[in-house]
Amino acid sequence: MLVVSGPGCSSVGYGATQEIGPFIVDANGNGIKYNPDSWNREANMLFLESPVGVGFSYSNTSADYNILGDEFTANDAYAFLHKWFLKFPSYRTRIFYIAGESYAGKYIPELAEFILDRNKDASLHINLMGILTDAEDWRGMVDYAWSHAVISDETHRVISLSCNFSSDNTWSNNDCSDSVDELLRQYREIDIYSLYTSVCAGNSASSDQKSTQVMFTRTSNMMPRVMGGYDPCLDDYAKAFYNRPDVQKALHVSDGHRLRNWSICNEKIFNEWKYSKPSVLPTYTKLIGAGVRIWVYSGDTDGRVPVLSTRYSISSLGLKITKSWRPWYHQRQVSGWFQEYEGLTFATFRGAGHAVPVFKPSDSLAFSSAFLLGDAPPSAR
Amino acid sequence: MLVVSGPGCSSVGYGATQEIGPFIVDANGNGIKYNPDSWNREANMLFLESPVGVGFSYSNTSADYNILGDEFTANDAYAFLHKWFLKFPSYRTRIFYIAGESYAGKYIPELAEFILDRNKDASLHINLMGILTDAEDWRGMVDYAWSHAVISDETHRVISLSCNFSSDNTWSNNDCSDSVDELLRQYREIDIYSLYTSVCAGNSASSDQKSTQVMFTRTSNMMPRVMGGYDPCLDDYAKAFYNRPDVQKALHVSDGHRLRNWSICNEKIFNEWKYSKPSVLPTYTKLIGAGVRIWVYSGDTDGRVPVLSTRYSISSLGLKITKSWRPWYHQRQVSGWFQEYEGLTFATFRGAGHAVPVFKPSDSLAFSSAFLLGDAPPSAR
Incomplete structure (x- = not known):
């Protein structure tokens, strides 16, 4: 199992140390604390910093940084996996799953397709059984903002009438462009990743950064999926933690004196992201055809x-x-709803924001456990 | 100021002892606790059990119970007010506001209109300055359930295609009827009044009652607005509290031995409710014309x-x-959004369920305070 996020964001900083890893960062980076709902209760986990430039990962070939995109990332992740299996051959035949959130909704189907294609060579075979991720589009984001009372009826009407999100010239229409700016302005007031919680107060630097993250690049062939994650305070804790001399030394990324600067998301990667598939839906169709188990989930308070x-x-x-x-249920409460399709299961997490396990740790463990077992989400109270 | 709810529900059990009164019922009816965010910090408050049959209120004329409806209630509430002002004449010239939630969204405009009409007689004049309430319709409820992932795309599509909520024969269409039943079935799984919180666990009697409350009478001239309120556990506490011998004796409703049975909502009143205006919108127009200050608010996690x-x-x-x-803001966070119209202000409470002050006590006090002062909701962070 492998968890990725992005583009430019750290799956160690998010997934491992905020969400589903065995230890979660504690307030202000003072340390880490035991996570009773870690997914490693159910499976071995690998967290990959992908592509190069994310977290402490790097490339000595500086030209690499100029060509970062979906395909580069899939290639690179596959190269990592290949080498990892060479180093740990006893895992080669194990059942393999890929899970992730946010921009990983693109990474994961693309990597899965890559694996399937390479699996034709038996010596390279990876026993890919399933993927667990999310998916999105622009229109849904606009309708969601309206129905959740983040934008006015008027703004929603103008966007609906003037924006053609499947066009290459979406932003050449001023009405559309202005109204989408208005949507972004309203979302900058709250945590777009979690509509009903507070924003991290008292750290203006962090909220500024959050704002720029919301200001995603608006090109129609670049899906507006950005830097995943929740709670700027948790981000701050991770940043403090991974910039500690003792932590960097223990991780063998520095000698504990000449420190390396760690940030949870690399904005340069995000801003300069080059190649992004307009849609991964055809990839889904291909994966379904190949019998890969696909679960798509969504926290229903994520904007x-x-x-x-x-x-x-x-x-x-x-x-x-x-x-x-x-x-579907957990601990006698409704955790969310689900619907099964031929080849795909869609499930929601009630009251969960973007980084679902942060909001519903115990529910998300039960959910991933059902996924791994090939069961349906728990459907009795 | 006067707070009502219904039809059949107790404004003492809800408003006074769960929401905005000076004391709130404590766990299991053990007692009451001080409410630091009581609205009586800003205004004198009257809570009216309306109409007869609600809470401890009663009529000696049993025929009254057969004709309960909106108009009877407005008449009765006005009669109460008139007598109250005769008894406490020093309050006669005070500025007067009416506030309430849920079915009070009908009661309040109707009572306000009643007062305006009677005010032509100077001796009966009540200095009505404003009303604070909510408003609803069927289509919004369906679209909300869909956009908040409570019902499927398919159910939403069928309802959109087959239901004509402005017709008298809405329920004669089987597709419509079945799909609305499906919507109600999904809502029975969670707390329709607060989508993202838990239901009161461990008290199955209470959850059963909750279910019947959601099964509102579906006639097109009876608005589907039912028994307001939140958290079945709070309801249980109120029930335990008001059925205590010492409490009933202190309230002078019993001698402390022959107890009167108190319930938070009178289901008989609800089920047999006779006369309900199909829409109070024309009443709004009339009130706006008369210069009554009107604020309409809505908790955005109320289904x-x-x-x-x-x-x-x-x-x-x-x-x-x-x-x-x-x-608009409170304590440096976004409390919700608002929009001002000529004669009416609409505001939301972010992350609040049906009984807004239960979820956002301090925000709702700040909000009602601005309303009383004639200011806009606090619009600087």
Whole structure:
């Protein structure tokens, strides 16, 4: 299992030390604390800093940094996996899953496709069984912002009338452009990744950074999926932790004196991201055809990759429904709803923001456990 | 100021002892605790059990119970007010506001209209300055359930295609009827009044009652607005508290031995509710014309009188926008958004369920304070 995020963000900083790893960063980077809901209760986990430039990962070939994009990342991640299996051959035949959130909704299907293609060579075979991720589109984000009372009826109407998100010239329309700016302005007031929680108070530097993260690059062939993650305070803790001399020394990334600067998201990578597939939906179709287990999930209080976006994406796949919409449960409460399609399961997490395990650690462990076992999400109270 | 709720529900059990009164019921009815955010920091408050049959209120004329409806209630509430002012004449000239939630969204405009009409007689004059309430419609409830991932795309599509909520024969269409049943079935799994919180666990009697409350009477001339309130556990505490012998004796409703049975909502009143205006929107127009200050607010995580319903209702009034959509703040966080129209202010409470002050006590005090002062909601962080 492998968890990635991005573009430019650290799966160690997010996934491992905020979400599903065995230890979670503690307030102000003072240390780490035991996570009773770590997913390694159910599976071995690898966290990959991908592509180069993320976290402490780097390349000695500086030209690499100029060509970063989805394909480069898939290639690189595959190269890593290949080498890792050479080094740890006893894991070669184990069942393999890929999980991730946010921009990983692109990385993961692309990497999975890469693995399937390479699997034709038996010596390179990776036993890929399933993927667990999310999916999004622009229209869903706009409808979500309106129905969750973040933008006005008027702004929603103008966007609906003037924006063509499947065009290459979306932003040449001033009405559309101005109204989307208005949407971003409103979202900058709260945490777009978690609509109903507070923003990290008292650290203005951090909130400024958050703002720039929301100001994603608006090109129609670059999906507006950015730097995943939640709670700028957790981000701050991770930053403090990974910039500690003793931590860097223990991780063998510095000698404990000449420190390396660690940031949770590399904005340069994000801003200069070159190659991004306009849509990974055809990849989904291919993976479904190959029998890869696919679960797509969404925290329903996340405005960044909102549940409506994920629904629109899945809907456009045109899959046949095999089990209709119903709740799934954890600890006698409704954790969310799910619907099963031929080849794909879609599930929501009720009241969870973008980084689902931060909000629902115990539910998300039960959910991933069902995924690994090949069961449906727990559907009895 | 006067707070009402319903139909059939107790404004003492809800408003006074769960929401904005000086004392709030404590766990399991053990007692009451001081409420630092009570609205009586800003105004004198009257809580009215309305109509007869609600809480400890009663009528000796049993025929009264057969004709309960909106108009009876407005009449009765006015009769109470009139007698109260006769008894406490020093309050006669004070500025008067009416506030309430849920079904009070109908009661309040109707009572306000009643007062305005009677005010033509100077001896009966009540200095009505403003009303603070919510508003709803069916279509908003359906769109809200869909956009908040409570119902599937498919159910939403069928309802959109087959239901005509402005018809008298809405329920004669089987597709519509079945799909609305499906919507209600999903909502019965969670707390419709607060989408992202838990339901009161361990008290199955209470959750059963909750279910029946959600199963509102579906007639098109009876608005589907039911028994307001939040958290079945708080309801249980209130029930335990008001059924205590010492409490009933202190309230002079029993001698402390022959107890009177108190319930937070009278289901008989709800089920047999006779006369309900199909829409109070014309009443709003009349009140706006008379210069009554009108604030309409909505907790944006309430599925029962959802923010979309309130928006659709306000939109159909066709008022001119005077101040466009923007956040309002409390304690440096976004409390919600608001928009000002000629004669009406609409505001949301971010992350609040149906009984807003239960979720956002301090925000709601600041909000009502601005309303009383004639200011806008606090619009600087």
